[in-house]
Amino acid sequence: MEDEYGQMYGGEEYDVMEEVGLEDEAILDYDDGDDNLDLGSEEEEEQSILRDHDYDERTPEPTISKQEQLRMIHLRSHLNQLTEKVKHHQYLAEKTREEQKQCRNRTSQLETERDKVFSEIQGADDEGNTSALYRLRTQHERICRELENEHELEKMIADRLETEEYELAKVEVERGKFLLAEDDLIKQEQQLAKEKTEMALQRLKKEERKARLAEKNLLKMQRNYEDALEEREQRHKAALQDAERSHNKHRAYLSQTMEKLRQRQVEESTRYKENMQKKMDMLLKLKGDITANRENLKALRARDKAFEKEALQKEEEERKRILEDGGNPDKVLLIRKRLQEFEKNKMEFENEKKQRQAQIMEKILVEEDRMKKRRKQQPNLYVDVKDDKAKILGPPKKRPLKIFKEMDDSSIFDDDLLKDSTFVIDDDKTLENRVDTDRADTGLKQEIPPTAIPDSSDSSDGESDDENKVDLAVPEFEGLWDTHKPYKVPKDMETIRLPGGTKMEKEILTKVLDKHRSGIVVKQVAAGREFSGCPFYSKPDVIHFKDFEVGKTYKKKVILTNVSYTVNYCKYINITERLKDFIEIHFDPPGQMSAGLTCEMLVTFKPMINEDLFGEVNFLSQTGPFHIPLQCTTKKCDLSTDTRKIDFGTTVIGETLRRTFTLTNKGALGTKYEFFKVDGRKERTVTTAATSLGRLTTGDTIRPFTPDSTSVNVTKQDVAASLEKVAEKKSEEELAEKASQEGADAGTSEGPTGGTQAGGTQVGAEGISVMEGETAEDDQGLGESPDLAVSEMEDYGALDGMKVGMFAAGELGPFSSVKLEIIWQPNIPGKVDSDFLITFSDPLSESISIQTVANAIDVPVWVERQTVDLKICMYDRLYQDTIIVNNRATTALRLKFEVCKELRNHLELLPKTGYIQAQSNFSAQLKFLPRKSLFEEAGKYFDKETGVLEAPMIIRVADQTQPVPFTVQAVVTTSDMQFDTTDIDFGCCTIYESTKATIKLTNKSILPQEYGFVGLPEYVEVQPDDGFGTLLPLETVDLEVIFSPRKARDYKFELNCKSLINREFKIQCKGVGVHPPLEMSKQVVHFKATSLYDVSTTSMHVVNSHTSTNEFTHPVPRIGKGEIAPVGPTSFEFVIPKDAPLTISPSVGTIEPGKKSNIQIRFSPELDDLDIKKEAVRIATRAMEAQAEREYQEGLKRAKEEADQAAQKGGGKKTPAKDKAAAKGPGKGKGSPTPSLTVSGPRVITPPSLENISKDSPEYAGALASLLRQYRGDFQTYTIPCYVATGKCGNPGELPYSIHNTLYLEVHCPVVKPPVVVISDNGKTTLDFGEVSLGQNIIKSITVQNISDKMVELTSSVLDTAGPFLMLNALRFLPPDGTHTILISFTPTAGQVFHEPLEIRSGNSILHLTLAGKGVSPLIDLNMPMEAGVLDMGAVLAGEYLERTFKMQNMSSLSIDYCIKLESLSLQRHTRAQELPGFIQRDSKTKLNVGTQNNNGQNVFDLVPAEGRVPPGGSIDLTVSFAPDHSSDHYSDGISIELFGKEESHNFLIKGAAKPRIMFIHGVDEKTPDVESLAEKPAPAEDEEGKPAMASVLFTIKSIAKENEFVPGSRDLYVGCVRTMAVSQKKNGEFQFENVQLITAKGFNIEPQKGMVEAGGLKPVTVTFSPPPGHDPNTPVETSVILTLKGDVTEQIRVMLRAFVVSE
DSSP, X not given: OHHHHHHHTTTHHHHHHHHOOSOGGGGGGSSTTOOOOXXXXXXXXXXXXXXXXXXXXXXXXXXXXXXXXXXXXXXXXXXXXXXXXHHHHHHHHHHHHHHHHHHHHHHHHHHHHHHHHHHHHHHHHHHTOHHHHHHHHHHHHHHHHHHHHHHXXXXXXXXXXXXXXXXXXXXXXXXXXXXXXXHHHHHHHHHHHHHHHHHHHHHHHHHHXXXXXXXXXXXXXXXXXXXXXXXHHHHHHHHHHHHHHHHHHHGGGHHHHHHHHHHHHHHHHHHHHHHHHHHHHHHHHHHHHHHHHHHHHHHHHHHHHHHHHHHHHHHHHHHHHHHHTTOOHXXXXXXXXXXXXXXXXXXXXXHHHHHHHHHHHHHHHHHHHHHHHHHHHOGGGOOOHHHHHHHOOOOOOOOOOOSSOOOOTTOXXXXXXXXXXXXXXXXTOOGGGOOOOXXXXXXXXXXXXXXXXXXXXXXXXXXXXXXXXXXXXXXXXXXXTTSOOXXXXXXXXXXXXXXTOOHHHHHHHHHXXXXXXXXXXXXXXXXXXXXXXXXXXXXXSSEEXXXXXXXXXXXXXXXXXXXXXXXXXXXXXXXXXXXXXTEEEEOOOOOSBOTTOEEEEEEEEOOOSSSOEEEEEEEEETTEEEEEEEEEEOOOOOEEESOSEEEEEEEETTOOEEEEEEEEEOSSSOEEEEEEEEOOOOXXXXXXXXXXXXXXXXXXXXXXXXXXXXXXXXXXXXXXHHHHHHHXXXXXXXXXXXXXXXXXXXXXXXXXXXXXXXXXXXXXXXXXXXHHHHHHHHHHHXXXXXXXXXXXXXXXXXXXXXXXXXXXXXXXXXXXXXXXXXXXXXXXXXXXXXXXXXXXXXXXXXXXXXXXXXXXXXXXXXXXXXXXXXXXXXXXXXXXXXXXXXXXXXSOEEEEEEEOGGGTTTEEEESSEEEEOTTOEEEEEEEEOOOTTHHHHSGGGBOTTTOEEEEEEEEEEXXXXXXXXXXXXXXXXXXXEEESOSEEEEEEEETTSOEEEEEEEEEOSSSOEEEEEESOOTTEEEESGGGEEEEOTTOEEEEEEEEOOSSSSEEEEEEEEEETTOOEEEEEEEEEEEEOSOEXXXXXXXXXXXXXTOOEEEEEEEEOOOOOOOTTTSOOOEETTSOOOOSSOEEEEEOOOTTOOEEXXXXXXXXXXXXXXXXXXXEOXXXXXXXXXXXXXXXXXXXXXXXXXXXXXXXXXXXXXXXXXXXXXXXXXXXXXXXXXXXXXXXXXXXXXXXXXXXXXXXOOOOOOGGXXXXXXXXXHHHHHHHHHHOOOEEEEEEEEEEEEESOOOSTTOOOOOGGGOEEEEEEEXXXXXXXXXXXXXXXXXXXXXXXXXXXXXXXXXXXXXXXXXXXXXEEOOOOTTSSEEEXXXXXXXXXXXEEEEEEEEOOOSSSEEEEEXXXXXXXXXXXXXXXXEEEOOOEEEOOOEETTEEEEEEEETTOOEEEEEEEEEOSSSOEEEEEEEGGGOTTHHHHHTSOXXXXXXXXXXXXXXXXXXXXXXXXXXXXXXXXXXXXXXXXXXXXXXXXXXXXXXXXXXXXXXXXXXXXXXXXXXXXXXXXXXXXXXXXXOSSOSSOOOSOOOOOOBOTTSOBOOEEEEEEEEEEEOSSOEEOEEEEEEEEEOOXXXXXXXXXXXXXXXXXXXXHTTTEEEEOSEEEEOTTOEEEEEEEEOOOTTOOTTSOEEEEEEEEEESSSEEEEXXXXXXXXXXX
């Protein structure tokens, strides 16, 4: 319970609070992880306020520091947590007490109930009631068990209450320890609030002061702006004055310019007249060609008419031959015609069957289209593309549109014309089947006068679609287009005319405009691609003013969008010339527009004429001109019908059927229509079988007709128009064929159109005349019996039973429709094929033909539906339909329904027998229950491949031998849906994840079926669409079953899939839920879109929440119902897939119970090395091929030159003639053959192998840059397993994990193209400075380029301010394809390798650069005899000098520039000299190196050469000179050697002594300071005899006193001799100590007492002091001895000896 409450009220913080001690110093650790607060900016602001504010020195309270504030925050947080903890434990204690109280009440109730039941048991026992006794005993046992459970529960509650009270007391005690600290905290918080208030007031004052300053600056800017405006106005006035003076100056040239302009206009007018004359001549020639074509068409028409007459003559001859043989020609011809009709009916039946199959396939195709749309909308549902493609059937072949039904040889139209038209005519018709049409043609000629269609050049724009299909690539006739050249506007007419402008101004303006126009259109290249196409997208694409009315004003707004790659502009140029009077464009140029921006244009249309207008609006952009089409169309009719063919089916004579169709006008112009029947002379449209009207033959039924007949309403204009269309199309094809044979050039569209119209008119007229002649002949044949002709024509309209309904004519308004009706009331049996025509008053609207097909039978009992189509049926499903039987007889008839024996188990007609009354109908019930056995039992009636059932049904009528058949059709299919598996095993899955199993569900039916998975457990999910959907016929879908266990246990369940007809399909499933010991804070990691070679990082946590094995209080980790994992440290290991650009840190770790570990995930995408090498090979191969091609072309050129030279040498002077002959073409020239070329072709290249391309090669870098520019982005998903094991981990890869406890981390990694890349140094991102000497500054550059199509802003990370790298130039905005060079300097400050990253940020992408360099310390070695950094030059006579030579060697690998500096020449020497000397400040660390200097101002010491360069490993000689001008023992100077002008590599002290004599003494105690005084030295003292006094020196010796003895003390005294430059003086010196016996008695001893010193050397003299017996160690011993020096002079020096006894 404690663990649950801990997780509820604070999680980890609750556990941490229990472990916190009560020490005061632990307060800062209460909020672990929150002590790194960023308060730097606030602290700096407070410090500035405190500096600016003058606080009163009498302020009693000190300011609270930041550390104190931080401590207050932690203390307040800790106090709040303690308070919450107290409240929490109080709540738990109260809750536990209430539970204990309820438990005790329950216990008392159970005891009372137990006693009551016990008494009832005794009573039942006494009564002997056995049944009640057993029941009461069972109840008593149950109450006792409950009572025991309550006692145990009460005990547990008591223990828990005791624990909670103990915890409450402990927390209250801990809370009480901080009472005093809380009081102090409250006071400090009040003080802190007061301080913050004061700081806020100070900030307010500063802001007000800054605001006043800003107002002053604003006023100053306004004054400056006004001054600038005044200056601008003055400049403008001066410019106007200059322009006026220039205008007056150039006015004199205006008259000359106007004269030239008038002369140019006269020349242009003359040229225009000549061109027009040429065009007129060409048109006349074209007219003559058209007339010739008309004559040809007349000849062709006459030939066709002759062929037709010849066919009629053959038919008459056949009739005569049959009569001569004694036969009946009508019968023979009738039989022949019926056989032909039978064959035709058979073909129609086959075609009809194919058509029905095509309809079925069309429905399937519709379903396929729907499936494709779904596939586009939900592509994840459709995976197997090959299976889907195999199911798709091709579309049925489209049959040509039939305006009229197929016409036989008796048609009034010519066969040749019909072959070229859109009608379909049987070519197998024989001449014997033609009907004598002379009489009909004669009657037609009288009724239809010839009409001519006027020829209009304007009608070419409104011609039919057939005319628009004419190919105008090659003109029909020569002449007009041979020498035509497009008219060009002169340049001077394009020049903008300025009012009052002079000639010079116009010339200057023209030149400027030409230069400007030449630079307007430029190529636009972005990311290596050149833009092509229209730079601006117009919405709408076409500016269309539809259905306009004259006098009104229309406006449209057009939006132009820049779709080019980069910045562009749009300029309006002009509009089509014809539209300028009606169209007004309002367009404000927007200036430069970035890609994707839009601008608006307003188009105003004011129509003045009622004509269609077409043109375009022209614009100019930076990438070239473009235009927007503009159309203005008048109101027109758009007429159509919903069907062109009406099938009445089969019916019985006397029945009346009505069919309606819809005539729709989609246009804005109304029209009048007329609907009538066309009575064609088609012998096959009416059967000649014996009917109730009598035995009539085809020849008797076909007669001429009059327009007055009710069923014949065809007009002459309609027939003429139909003939004209047919003739026009044929003439177009003939003219085009003739033009192609003559090889005429391509011309404009006006010529062929005009010719077609003229020819069509002539042919139409001729066609009418021919028809008139034939009709006249027929009328003459019928002139003998006019009454018979009229009666036959009247009966003919009602012979087939087809007629128009009520609405035969009317007016059809705009955007409206009307329903037209066709009535069929057959009177004779047979098939009927009639045509109806709808004509319109609108001259531009074509007539619409409607075809009707019907079949009439002569049976008293007939079925309304000859074919009962049950559509698609499923097995084991009942389908019913009603069969309606009609009786046209006048008596009742008995009916018997029969079903074929093969289908009696599946089909049933009820009742089987019945009576149908006279003139009534009878309804029978059809029941169809297809069973699985239908496949074997149906036999021939069932197609096993397609599943189509065609069952013939028979109705037998009493006293009638002919049964009434009808057919039952159905497509039988199954209702099965099939899974590809019967069971699914999900295996082990953790409770934090889901396992997916993919199953396939197949629809075995050809009907779509809806399905759904119902009754799913809460831990199972089916996708997509939550397991619901529709399966198309024979479709297979992939379904994903997602198993997400909630607890650790074994799962067994079943998936139940139900169809819409309640069929169930089940799958057995099982799985194991696993609770792993560890859990992750998130299972899916989404990285941001990361550029190539960029890095993205994110973090997550792996948590060990397993702290208890009590499964009743905590969810415990286990596998299913297996053992519980032990509580303790748990290890994990992430295994990253191979080649994944991911890094996880740490990948292996151990987590203690209740703790968590932070995991860092790093994503760094890179291109595959193999892909880069392949790209490098491809680029290298392409370059090699280009090189080989260039070599090949050069070889061809050289070979050609050699061949030409050889030909010139062989041909001599006849070469030009041969060239002319060769120029005429092959076969015409007779010159000698040209020498053949020897170059065979480009050489074969061998591409480099992948192994030869290294990462450091330029080819590799070029391939990488190419792939980066071509990269289109990628998205990868990686699944990373995290193996979990109990215990601490060892080495990576050796974790003893269980595969079932594995956690999975899914990482989504989108990769995009980097916007910025490095283009310098072959694209390397590492800038290596190499080895640089310390202090030296090296500058290198790196160039980056923007390869994106957007402008990016470059920023960079901050380099280490104390580091050696420095960015010298600033970054800026980088346009597309722009480059920027970054300058980096490297100045090493230490001898080590430097490595620092530099990030170039561009939006969300970062380009990582690496700066590397090595600082090399310049090592030099000085070969000088120095001791402790001091170079002693020795002693020299004053006024002389001493030189010594030393070597300085360069020990490094770099050349070193050095400079030697003396401290005596330093600018700071005098400043340092002002300090107290060393003999005063004995403890001073700083000591002056500059000692005594020359009085003459020259340097005492000098080093030559003072500066220079030492090569690597080389050395130079340094000459050190010492030249003092007076005697002193304190000559010294500081020497420093600087390398590269910055770093000091060596610093040492050089010293020397100047002696007045060659002999001197050294090593004695100094009696005066080492600093030489600038005061005048006193004259040396003299004795009584006037001789200089003897000089004296002090020499001190120390002896060490031990317990019982004295250790003698010794010290060396040096006697030296200076090497002089004077030749006359002695080179060596001598010395001698006198009166040595006097000092021996006091314990002193000198050895040697005399000797000789060589020039330039020092002779040591050892002075020893041994305290004599009885010596007082507290008393020093003093004595003196005379030292005589013999050199250039003899000199005596008193050496005062002093000895001390000192302890150890």
